[in-house]
Amino acid sequence: MVKIRLTRGGAKKRPFYHxxxxxxxxxxxxxxxxxxxxxxxxxKGQEKRVELDVERVKYWxxxxxxxxxxxADLYRQAAxxx
Numbered sequence: 001m002v003k004i005r006l007t008r009g010g011a012k013k014r015p016f017y018h019x020x021x022x023x024x025x026x027x028x029x030x031x032x033x034x035x036x037x038x039x040x041x042x043x044k045g046q047e048k049r050v051e052l053d054v055e056r057v058k059y060w061x062x063x064x065x066x067x068x069x070x071x072a073d074l075y076r077q078a079a080x081x082x
Contacts, residue, residue, distance in 0.1 A: 002065040004057065006039060007032065016040055019052060019071060021060050036060075039074055052078035 010016030
């Protein structure tokens with residue numbers, strides 16, 4: 001099954017997540033199919049907290065991909081902002 005989920009990056013105590021499309025069997029930071037955006041939970045000032053390609057997410061959802069709970073929240077926020 002194809003999932004749209006987060007993969008962790010960034011430094012210790014300063015997380016940064018990429019929103020990716022991947023096979024559900026691959027590890028969290030493993031191989032991915034496509035990168036759709038990012039999520040920065042510690043954004044300050046003018047930094048963007050969420051950047052997401054909403055059209056590509058819709059495309060993958062039409063193909064049968066499933067969102068994780070956190071990505072579903074981020075998707076709703078990004079769709080509202082767009």
